[in-house]
Amino acid sequence: MSFNFDQLITITFTLFAVIDIVGSVPLLISLKDKMGGLRATQATLVSGFLMLAFLFVGQEFLKILGLDIRSFAVGGSIVIFLLGLEMVLGHEIFKADANAQSGTVVPVAFPIIAGSGTLTTIMSLKANFEETYILAGIFINLIIVYIVLKSLVWIKKVLGENGLTAVRKFFGVILLAIAVKIFGSNLSAFGK
Incomplete structure (x- = not known):
């Protein structure tokens, strides 16, 4: 079996866009301040377990x-x-739970990192891609999540508010295109 780099890139970027860890930086920073800290390792492991x-x-x-x-x-x-x-x-289309408990597991690991969008995306990807590549894409994204959680203050300084907004909108457009592709390729199966 030959390695399909295109599949890995598509899956990795799809999950990166859905998890939107960079776009969540402002929310994560405010949660970190409210909770008096954030356990990056615990949040990464719990969200990884949910995805797997x-x-x-x-x-x-x-x-x-x-x-x-x-x-x-x-x-x-x-x-x-x-x-x-x-x-x-x-x-905002998906309303956040106003009564979410403070803590690293809720709401950081779930639903911010491994929320319904992420879990739905993993299942949707499974219909179109090989499991091995999805697994690799999940692990690559968990590494990115861990690095971002460890570097929250630095990222905010580097990107600034306008930079975070631009990144969020860019990945939003990618998500729209991926959603249309998944919808089209799976909808055709219902006619058979």
Whole structure:
């Protein structure tokens, strides 16, 4: 089997855009201040566990609900599309829970890093890509998440408010395109 670098890049960038760890920097900084610190290792490990669990047992979970992966991919592509739209337009579509408990696990690991968008994306990617590449993409993103969590103050200084907004909008457009591709490739299966 030859290594498909294009698959790895697509998966890695898709997950990077959905997790939107750079776009979450302002939120993460305010949470860090409120909580008096943030455990980067714990947040990374917990979010990684959630992503891997969804990658390996997500399909069985769907079977229990009577769904197939293509149906979930179409539904997931709509969620990804809305996340992208939210990032580009700057309007909140998915409302955050105002009563979220303070802590590294909730809300940092879940839902900020491994939220419904991330877990849905992993299942949607599984319909189109090989598991090995998705696994590699998850690990690459966990490394990025860990580095960002460790470097929050430095990143804010370097990018500034305008830089963070530009990065968020750029990845929003990428998400919109990826959502349309996943939607189209899985919707055609329903006609067969």
